[in-house]
Amino acid sequence: MDIQSPALVTEPRPGVLLITLNRPHVRNAVDRSLAEAVDAALTRLETDTTLNVGILTGSGGHFCSGMDLKTFPAQGVPVVADRGLAGLTRARLRKPLIAAVEGAAVAGGFELALACDLITAADTAFFGLPEVARGLVAAEGGAIRLPGRLPYHLAMEMLLTAAPLPAPEAARFGLVNELTPEGEAVRAALDLAGRVQAQSHDAVLVTKRIVRDTRGLDDLTAYTVQDPISTPIFATTGAAEGAQAFTEKRPPAWHR
Structure with a gap:
């Protein structure tokens, strides 16, 4: 196993780079160090010719709770250069990236998932954009991408009322490619990555x-x-x- 930093674990598989957010005590909230580590992992995915697909997931039973609000006053929004939150939300990646979601994918965490090409999720997972409840806005892709991924009125309900969306309902509307039992999202993502790698x-x-x-x-x-x-x-x-x-x-x- 290749550990890049205490906040991030990367594990190369045949043709696949598994990238795990590793701050479980804060539901993998993104601070500056984690953002820079994710950006470095994505750069590795893009430049390593032995890698075809990336998988982004989180440790401790959750995907990501978004920006770390405790470090926000001192560090600001943890964007990396012009590539957005954690070097992903505004990036122009060439290679496919799959989000494997367990537990919470909320705020910037949901925006990270929306920036991926494919999503697998446990049936106990949930998505949300609660920024308006915190005096913020979903400015790293949430307000831009979500109305194109869900029926407009459902997307606006999530954006304007901070209402969460359970993974089974997200799958029903096509936001999730594969719904799995709890703990199986990464397994499903690896299977999906294999199907991608079988193509040209x-x-x-x-x-x-x-x-x-x-x-x-x-x-x-x-x-x-x-x-x-x-x-x-x-x-x-x-x-x-x-x-x-x-x-x-x-x-x-x-x-x-």
């Missing part, structure tokens, strides 16, 4: 970039942005291998 790595990266770069654009503009990104993939050896494997009724042999 190049095609996965290009697909994520297209989704990120065209979100919110009208169709005509979106195609204009997409085509220079997508066209080269059709001439790669990976595309040829995918077609040949389909013809020969065998699994493709992808090469990095």
Whole structure:
């Protein structure tokens, strides 16, 4: 096991970097040191060619309770450069990142999950954006992303009344990819990461970039942005291998 700091544990698995927030005494609230450690782990995920997918989770039965309000007066919001809370909420990651949620994912913790591409969650987990109850706003993606992930009125209820959302209800509305028994969210995330890794790595990266770069654009503009990104993939050896494997009724042999 590779421990980067007391506040964060990173564990490389085959093709996967498991990143665990490790401040269980405060439900993994993010202070400056944890933010910088997460940012470093994400940089490792992006630059290590042996890693294809990241998984973000928390220790002690909770995902993350957001910004550490006890350190906020002295440290401010624990953002890292222009990459947002914990170096994630405003980052432009190339590789897929999965949130594995147990217990509470609230405030900035929910914003970290919303910044991920996929979410697994225990059926006892819950999500929330209680910032208005603290005189704050969900400024690290909550107010921006949530109305596009849930029905508008439900998202606004969460944002304006601080109402929590149980994981089973979140799954019913498509916010959670896989609902699991308590304690199984990481296992489900590893399975999901395996399914991602079974695909063409190049095609996965290009697909994520297209989704990120065209979100919110009208169709005509979106195609204009997409085509220079997508066209080269059709001439790669990976595309040829995918077609040949389909013809020969065998699994493709992808090469990095």
